[in-house]
Amino acid sequence: MENLEYARLLAETADLMEIAAEDGFRIRSYRNAADTLQGYPERIDGVMADPARKLTEITGIGKGIAAVLEEIRERGSFARRDELMEKYPPTALEMLKIPGLGPKTIAALIAHFRVTTLDDLERLCREQKLRELPRMGAKLEEKILKGIASLRQSSGRFHIHFAAAIAEELTGYLSAVAGVERVEAAGSLRRGRETVGDVDLLVTGAAAAAALDRFVKHPRVGDVLGHGDTKASARVGIEGLQVDVRAVPAESLGAALQYFTGSKTHNVALRQLAMQRGYTLNEYGLFRLDGGERVAGRTEEEIYEALGLAWIPPELRENQGEIEAAGGAANARRLPTLLELGDIHGDAHIHTRESDGRFSLEEMAEAAAARGYGYIAITDHSKALAMANGLDEARVIRFAETVRAMDQSALPVRVLAGLECDIRRDGRMDIDDEALARLDLVVASVHSHMNMESGEMTERLLAAVENPYVKIMGHPTGRVLLHRDAYVYDFEKVAAAAAGRGVAMEINASPERLDLHAPLIRIAKSKGCRFVISTDAHHVKHLANMRFGVTMARRGWLEKGDVLNTLPVDQFLGSLRGNEG
């Protein structure tokens, strides 16, 4: 079993324990252990199989949780979890995802109304029954209804890093089958959508059909939804992500990739174009309307070329002007030369143990060097995030001095002194200017009061942009994928102000945020904004999330020149607000 799955069982149990009002410190231990496992560099299964190793050597795992992990390994669950699952409906965990609904309220609803499904809960809210209970009222009913609606919308979708990991695992597994030539992921995963509903894999080679048989026997495959000669479909892992594997003849791989990559609207537009030019396009190739002769299909490039287009990178295939930009004479084409991961030279939003990160400055610098970066900015939280042990003015100043005093030549990369400073309700910074002035860069972010009225929120962000020390707007819309919507404000107005003041927009590469997303990136660019792609890493392994931020930038049509952290450190610093020229 994967570490992630152990972690998930522990975290879910912690949620249920909270509803059961068990001891808070015990719950935290379960959560800590789950976090530890999630970030643990080795497979836990391997540690357990090794008689020379002990689980309790891992910090955060003691005798109790070690026994739980052994039990999970043997039978996939453990006693405490089984009891709680028996006691509460599975929807209890779903309900926790509704913002504003916490364990206490859920426990009360279950005890009083015997709620077992989201439908039950929805009906109770519509019938205004919740207000019969103490401390519950109209606002809560409204909030829950909204939450259920957005939960329904997002259910069945998965974060991109999760889908990518499964796709990569299966690609390796299927590629190892003798007689398989190529395995390619298509679908929204290939386009780099921030969440995906299912994964599409295409397999070519003499043994493509054998690969389908192998796929359904994969140890993590659960329900097999279908299994024929050319297609197998199954749910993978305990999360149940649907994966479709298709056997494709090599001569039509390009056509199949094009077809299954989509998007639907891109393909509709492309087929219309094909029609105008006397062709018909399907997953087997591009054919002449008169006579049915096949003119392309082995590669995507030859299909686009036959239609008079440059090859369009999958990230752009959303029918947002990419077909027009790819057309015309070769020298008149307007497709951007998209940014690539290798263009990135530094990471400008990183947390350490000073606030809520899990590693030291030196360890994060080491990990950045391993990625070939030249610099990082350490940007821990400011004091408004008390729970994250945010820095107050004195600690900010001390931190800046510590970084200045460091022997930078002894560090594996250049380390910049930064801060992720909270934007307060009134738009002022959480830290006074005198302290901010000591830093190399300030990322300004909203972490509170996310439900302000649009006009007020706009004013708040405009005020933040006015602070002379703010260099970057952190996760500008505040959305948390599959969990919380963006806060509402006049983005164009704020983007225009940021462009005017030289404040860069962050593209937060954390797979849970991916904020900004493509449509807003294009708006910001049209207003003259520049961008910084940052991982918001709280763990050394989070630095690898940069690829998802780059994908987001590509979806937003960005080129190397739009992104400041493609520059070497001195030019990067020089390009930030107030340092230009």
Add this chain to the structure above:
DNA sequence: GCCGTTTTCGGCCCGACTGTTTTCAGTCG
């Protein structure tokens, strides 16, 4: 439940807001 230890039990993170009250429980970050 974990950790650290003055080895056998005490400490573990908390400030602010919201909606409901009329002094505060629940939620969030």
